[in-house]
Amino acid sequence: MQEDPVISVEGVSHFFHKAGHSTEVLHDISFAVSKGEFVSVIGTSGSGKSTLLYMMAGFLNPTAGSVKHHGEIITKPNPDRGIVFQSDAVFPWMSVQHNVEFGPRMKGISKSERRRIAQDYLARVGLTGSEKLLPRQLSGGMRKRVDVARTFANRPEVLLMDESFGALDVQTKERLQTELLQLWEAERTTAIFVTHDIEESILLADRVVILRGSPGTVVGEITVPFPRPRTADIKRTPEFQQLRRDLTDLLAGSD
């Protein structure tokens, strides 16, 4: 590795306590993400992958081990690490534009500059003209786009995505994957994308980290060899299908 990783997970284990009963959800997780890398974390349900992402976001601290951002232990949320959740997190009481302007507004950016930034990112997700609409007037896919635009508009150093397209129907999901690829291509933000969708992880990522079991442990990392910029066409190639089979086997435990 030429330079220090942006995000490093070091020996993380985590227990959840419930009514005097402790469950281990993550066991000795270690991996690193370099600057500009798009890493996908795939795992079966119960493997603790969302918990891991929440630690990177700063919403919870690991029971053992540490998650670091540029070598500093992450203890709380920070706008340098943006996150797109699976469920709807777009603020329903604000217009689309005000939602996207939220991050810049927190940073104290001027009104006219905020508007320009919001319009720029809304254009990039194809929502020009929807600025004044309320989220309830949008479809699920459009709201997800607002969420993505809102997160990117804040120019985070790290982009975290928690099965962000998991609640969408197949066609909308595929469209958003393509849009994310294009958006990411322009920004090259260091990204960590948690999913259980194997094809999604190969399509989007440079590298896939595989979590398996309960508690989840890292059972492998695979580099995705496809060059960028990518399109969804790569799904049809034999290399893609082979990679999909390899990952499926790794996830199922037949290695």
Added chain:
Amino acid sequence: MSSNAFNALRRTPRWSRATAATVLWLLLWWLLAATAAVPYLPSPLAQAENLIGNSPAYLLAAGATLVRAVIGFAIGAALGILLPIVLGYWSATRYVLDALADLTRTIPGIALLPIFLLWFGTGDGTAVALVAAATSFIVIVVSASSIRNVDPIYLRAASALGGAGLQGYLLVVTPAMLPGVLGGLRVALAAALPWAIAGEYLGAQNGLGYILWNSLQSVNLRQMISVAIVASLIVALLDLAMRAGGARVTAWAQTAEGR
């Protein structure tokens, strides 16, 4: 299996059914007054004469009571919304908030009347204070539960966008909890007028409560009934206003299809 008569009844438009019902009630009233079945009950005609003949006086009194009710409501609503929001931020004060909500839920407002009379004396203060207290008791309870029901994902999203701490919390929780408080505000507003009247009853120099007190002294049943009619009309109007205003402020919360 419905009878033909029931089906016919359902098909008549609402306003004609309301009119028919009103006419029936008026007939019953006239009958009870004419036969003196209810002592001192004035006939509907005599009642209408009192109401319309003295309408300027009633309207003036209603205005005074309304002002006290609205001011008290505004104070109580503001307190009932802001206090829980602030208390809800720190985990330590959240316990205080829950305890406060449980406490106020059980205090009967009428018990406060003599205390306020002592503190504020006769005059506007007692009526306004009573309305404010009664309103805040209702609003505190619904606010506390509404705040607790705000989806934590909004707070997490806000903090990951740089809106952490108290600022982020206020920007998220304040709008997010309002739809849940609306029902409580409507109930409190409907109760505000009766509370104002109660407060005026022993204290004020004008207003509907003052007229009511006078009516008792002079055994003027017509006056009492007129006050009751005027009060209900005002409560109905206030409720309409609250519903329209409330719908506008929380329009964003109406769920669209597929959510």
